[in-house]
Amino acid sequence: MKMRTEIAAGVAAAIMISLVGCGSSDVPAGPPEIEATDIAIVSGYHQNAVTPPINNSEILKAFEYSTRNNGSVTIVVNDGDPAAVVDFEIDESAVSGLSEARLEQQISEVIDSTNNALASSKANDPEVDTFEAIKQAARGLTGEAGDKCLYILDSGLSTEGELNVLSENLHRLIDVQPIVDKLQKDHALPDLTGVQVVWIGLGDAADKQEDLTSRNKNTLKELWEAVLTTSGAEVTFKNLPLTEEGSTDRELPEVTPIPILTILTLCKSIRSSPCSMVMKRPLWTGMMRSRSCPLLWTTS
Numbered sequence: 343m344k345m346r347t348e349i350a351a352g353v354a355a356a357i358m359i360s361l362v363g364c365g366s367s368d369v370p371a372g373p374p375e376i377e378a379t380d381i382a383i384v385s386g387y388h389q390n391a392v393t394p395p396i397n398n399s400e401i402l403k404a405f406e407y408s409t410r411n412n413g414s415v416t417i418v419v420n421d422g423d424p425a426a427v428v429d430f431e432i433d434e435s436a437v438s439g440l441s442e443a444r445l446e447q448q449i450s451e452v453i454d455s456t457n458n459a460l461a462s463s464k465a466n467d468p469e470v471d472t473f474e475a476i477k478q479a480a481r482g483l484t485g486e487a488g489d490k491c492l493y494i495l496d497s498g499l500s501t502e503g504e505l506n507v508l509s510e511n512l513h514r515l516i517d518v519q520p521i522v523d524k525l526q527k528d529h530a531l532p533d534l535t536g537v538q539v540v541w542i543g544l545g546d547a548a549d550k551q552e553d554l555t556s557r558n559k560n561t562l563k564e565l566w567e568a569v570l571t572t573s574g575a576e577v578t579f580k581n582l583p584l585t586e587e588g589s590t591d592r593e594l595p596e597v598t599p600i601p602i603l604t605i606l607t608l609c610k611s612i613r614s615s616p617c618s619m620v621m622k623r624p625l626w627t628g629m630m631r632s633r634s635c636p637l638l639w640t641t642s
Contacts, residue, residue, distance in 0.1 A: 386496025416482025
């Protein structure tokens with residue numbers, strides 16, 4: 343069970359006692375796009391995904407806004423057994439009597455510590471349970487509706503848990519609603535009422551994970567959007583660049599790649615299969631037979 347910690351004056355930096363040192367809080371000027379007092383972040387720093395945007399200006403602004411407005415911050419690592427690595431709230435009474443200079447120092451320390459924690463939030467357990475990570479993060483959002491924001495920095499390619507993309511077969515998934523209906527029937531959905539969700543990097547692959555097709559990405563977006571909106575959230579997906587490459591940290595636990603069905607893999611499968619496996623109809627409309635593989639339908 344995670345614990346919520348109040349930051350008292352003079353000990354702000356101690357909230358990350360496992361971290362060594364602090365960086366420089368070079369926060370861009372101006373408020374964040376979403377002015378939320380209470381924020382939560384799901385960090386997808388695991389195999390088969392690009393590294394999360396640790397120094398994204400919007401995230402830094404969100405940290406600063408929350409700190410200046412006596413808010414709270416929760417950071418959850420997305421792996422096979424998600425857990426909060428940061429969960430704190432500002433104690434307004436402890437900072438109300440500080441001088442302006444001392445207050446600015448405290449704010450700087452909190453931002454630095456929080457950003458360092460995000461940078462250190464790497465997976466510890468094999469596989470990825472994104473749905474559970476979202477539920478963990480939702481528990482940290484205790485503010486009023488409209489003042490809560492959840493940032494999800496992840497590919498969304500969950501391989502374990504109640505919403506397992508690995509078992510759903512993206513290339514066969516046509517209607518996502520039955521999945522959402524079952525989660526709702528089982529009372530498994532998190533309470534995201536009044537929460538604004540910003541998802542960055544959905545469907546972005548790296549390492550052993552093959553790139554998703556446009557159709558795969560669209561299906562994945564429909565799935566998570568349905569889950570989050572049914573949970574009460576307002577969702578925005580952003581295609582901001584995470585990093586140019588996947589993680590170079592070879593110590594990260596193993597994550598099973600999601601199978602992606604492409605024209606090439608279909609052709610190879612058909613060539614190695616008995617004649618009884620010939621497709622009786624095209625997989626998509628607007629397709630024609632391939633000259634290189636007569637049994638295969640390809641885009642025209």
